[in-house]
Amino acid sequence: MRIIVCLKQVPDTNEVRINQETGTLIRDGVPSIMNPDDKNALEAALRFKDEFGAELTAVSMGPPQAKDVLKEAMAMGADEGVLISDRAFGGSDTWATATIIAAAIEKIGNYDIVFCGRQAIDGDTAQVGPEIAEFLNIPQVTYVKNAKFEGDKLEVVRYTEYGEYVFEVATPVLLTAIKELNDPRYPTIKGINEAYGDKGEEKIRVFGIGDLVVDSTQIGLKGSPTNVYKSFVPVKNKVSEIIDGNNSKDKANTLVMKLSELNLI
Amino acid sequence: MDFNFSKSEEVIQKVAREFAEKEVAPLAEEIDREGRYPFETFDKMVKCGFTGIAVPVEYGGSGGDDITKIIVISEIAKKCGATAAILSIHAVFVQTVLKFGSEEQKQKYLPLVTSGGKKTAFALTEPNAGSDAATVKTTAVLEGDEYVLNGTKCFITGGNVADYVVVFASTDPSKGVKGLSAIIVPTSTPGFSVGKIENKMGIRASQTAEIIFDNCRVPKKNLVGKEGQGFKIAMIGLDGARIGVAAQALGLAEGALEESVSYMKERVQFGKPIAALQGLQWYIAEMATKIECARWMIYRAAYLKISGQPFTKEAAMAKLNASETASFVTNRALQIHGGYGYMKDYPLERMVRDAKITEIYEGTSEIHKVVISRAVLG
Numbered sequence: 001m002r003i004i005v006c007l008k009q010v011p012d013t014n015e016v017r018i019n020q021e022t023g024t025l026i027r028d029g030v031p032s033i034m035n036p037d038d039k040n041a042l043e044a045a046l047r048f049k050d051e052f053g054a055e056l057t058a059v060s061m062g063p064p065q066a067k068d069v070l071k072e073a074m075a076m077g078a079d080e081g082v083l084i085s086d087r088a089f090g091g092s093d094t095w096a097t098a099t100i101i102a103a104a105i106e107k108i109g110n111y112d113i114v115f116c117g118r119q120a121i122d123g124d125t126a127q128v129g130p131e132i133a134e135f136l137n138i139p140q141v142t143y144v145k146n147a148k149f150e151g152d153k154l155e156v157v158r159y160t161e162y163g164e165y166v167f168e169v170a171t172p173v174l175l176t177a178i179k180e181l182n183d184p185r186y187p188t189i190k191g192i193n194e195a196y197g198d199k200g201e202e203k204i205r206v207f208g209i210g211d212l213v214v215d216s217t218q219i220g221l222k223g224s225p226t227n228v229y230k231s232f233v234p235v236k237n238k239v240s241e242i243i244d245g246n247n248s249k250d251k252a253n254t255l256v257m258k259l260s261e262l263n264l265i
Numbered sequence: 266m267d268f269n270f271s272k273s274e275e276v277i278q279k280v281a282r283e284f285a286e287k288e289v290a291p292l293a294e295e296i297d298r299e300g301r302y303p304f305e306t307f308d309k310m311v312k313c314g315f316t317g318i319a320v321p322v323e324y325g326g327s328g329g330d331d332i333t334k335i336i337v338i339s340e341i342a343k344k345c346g347a348t349a350a351i352l353s354i355h356a357v358f359v360q361t362v363l364k365f366g367s368e369e370q371k372q373k374y375l376p377l378v379t380s381g382g383k384k385t386a387f388a389l390t391e392p393n394a395g396s397d398a399a400t401v402k403t404t405a406v407l408e409g410d411e412y413v414l415n416g417t418k419c420f421i422t423g424g425n426v427a428d429y430v431v432v433f434a435s436t437d438p439s440k441g442v443k444g445l446s447a448i449i450v451p452t453s454t455p456g457f458s459v460g461k462i463e464n465k466m467g468i469r470a471s472q473t474a475e476i477i478f479d480n481c482r483v484p485k486k487n488l489v490g491k492e493g494q495g496f497k498i499a500m501i502g503l504d505g506a507r508i509g510v511a512a513q514a515l516g517l518a519e520g521a522l523e524e525s526v527s528y529m530k531e532r533v534q535f536g537k538p539i540a541a542l543q544g545l546q547w548y549i550a551e552m553a554t555k556i557e558c559a560r561w562m563i564y565r566a567a568y569l570k571i572s573g574q575p576f577t578k579e580a581a582m583a584k585l586n587a588s589e590t591a592s593f594v595t596n597r598a599l600q601i602h603g604g605y606g607y608m609k610d611y612p613l614e615r616m617v618r619d620a621k622i623t624e625i626y627e628g629t630s631e632i633h634k635v636v637i638s639r640a641v642l643g
Contacts, residue, residue: 071276072276075276185312186280186283186284186312186313187276187280187313188312188313188314188327189277189313189314189315189317189318189327189328189329189333189337190314190317190322190326190327190328191314192273192276192277192280193273193327193328193329196271196272196273196276197273
């Protein structure tokens with residue numbers, strides 16, 4: 001069994017501030033972390049590895065420093081890493097990113113499960129996982145809360161606000177993980193020493209544009225159908241109003257009227 | 266000269282810090298109040314490989330060295346002195362077997378105590394033999410292929426939860442310290458029992474017990490090193506242990522400083538945060554300076570040990586200084602917190618109690634001054 005886990009390096013949004021003028025994140029001095037939902041995906045994959053001895057490849061697209069999340073994944077137990085990195089990939093939106101990652105997964109080949117996080121805390125689109133599945137032309141289950149093998153069959157629980165779905169799915173399949181899926185383990189001391197030493201470096205392959213079969217019109221800033229028109233911080237206006245009335249009943253009626261005018265009830 | 270951590274060490278520090286915040290801190294108050302051994306935390310430390318630090322991977326260890334050990338113990342001590350003590354003392358057994366054990370002993374015990382979840386203790390102290398190891402009364406008499414142990418050890422950290430204890434017993438009482446030998450005793454051996462569990466001032470969760478040997482028979486092959494080497498093994502074990510206790514003291518001091526800094530920025534008196542008061546600013550300056558001094562003395566002692574140079578004097582100095590720093594800083598931190606610091610709702614009073622032991626165990630401050638002055642005067 002081979003499992004590919006897609007990981008994104010993101011700024012720790014707990015520590016991020018926003019430039020009020022440009023509406024963009026101030027990334028200077030902000031630590032980078034493994035996207036939290038992706039860590040749940042990795043943990044689920046590691047549990048399959050513990051149980052069935054699956055081969056686990058961690059994949060990340062990003063600048064050279066994104067190697068750090070691959071090393072973190074290896075310190076937790078992933079067998080190898082693939083960094084997808086090229087200037088030509090810069091500025092990619094979710095469509096272009098999924099195009100590139102799908103091409104990298106095709107190149108790795110022979111996979112049974114592709115595990116992604118539900119969404120990244122810096123973009124919150126939740127699009128890349130599903131798009132990868134479409135480009136790979138494989139089934140997908142999103143918002144996965146539980147995944148286990150029953151014999152040869154993979155049983156997956158999809159969690160939504162309306163209820164839960166239980167699916168039996170064929171592999172290869174792409175799953176997107178939510179935090180309810182598990183509680184990710186810590187990297188081990190031994191894992192850290194190996195992953196961040198020379199051994200770890202040797203276990204990371206780097207895929208550039210020359211290594212992948214991709215349509216160059218579909219990638220990078222130019223190949224991205226999404227264009228950010230403007231980004232801004234929503235202005236929060238607080239207006240208070242004290243409701244007058246002869247008695248509590250009148251006041252309550254006025255309150256109900258006002259709330260219903262605002263479509264709040 | 267390079268004072269920087271390697272990339273691995275930086276990551277280990279980050280992971281240990283996260284572990285301390287998420288797994289250790291939430292339990293610290295409860296296990297102190299109840300004097301309860303944190304079995305669940307020990308198991309989590311095993312999974313992270315904290316119990317296998319400075320043991321080669323081929324024996325089930327995590328690799329790394331004393332620098333790694335200092336990083337992890339001090340990060341944990343920032344949140345709980347008792348949990349750090351458990352880890353620090355576990356390492357003494359582990360390092361004793363690694364350094365003096367036979368190949369067979371290393372292959373048998375090290376995987377069990379590094380990654381296998383087994384707990385350990387180091388049993389030297391007796392009611393009448395504390396700093397003076399020559400008065401050890403516990404005996405180990407060779408009968409056929411077995412040593413028969415008789416005697417009582419006291420103040421043994423983890424003595425009541427350990428699976429294996431390295432016991433220092435006299436195999437030849439006529440020779441004093443030269444008659445001492447180190448023997449591994451599985452606590453499942455008939456004749457081993459646990460006596461009084463101490464009610465301590467601090468590090469209450471690292472339970473401290475009296476252990477009793479009553480015709481306790483263990484195979485001769487459990488002897489570590491040779492007969493008569495016990496004193497040397499104990500002293501070398503304690504040299505290394507000093508670095509662990511110093512790291513525990515460092516972490517307590519760092520934790521108390523962090524608590525003080527955040528409290529001083531939040532607590533408002535006379536219309537401004539108390540961080541604006543110069544009297545308290547000077548406290549912080551003194552605390553931070555002493556911590557800086559303690560930190561680098563510990564790392565230097567570890568560096569000497571790792572690079573195979575003599576380190577007894579430096580480890581003694583580092584332990585003496587770090588433990589006094591821990592007491593100074595935690596007391597100052599409590600003072601900064603005023604009345605709140607004296608209450609159990611805040612961790613400061615616990616930190617003061619936890620810090621005190623670092624001036625006493627694994628050699629008192631006074632014994633360390635003996636060691637240091639001997640080294641200086643010759």
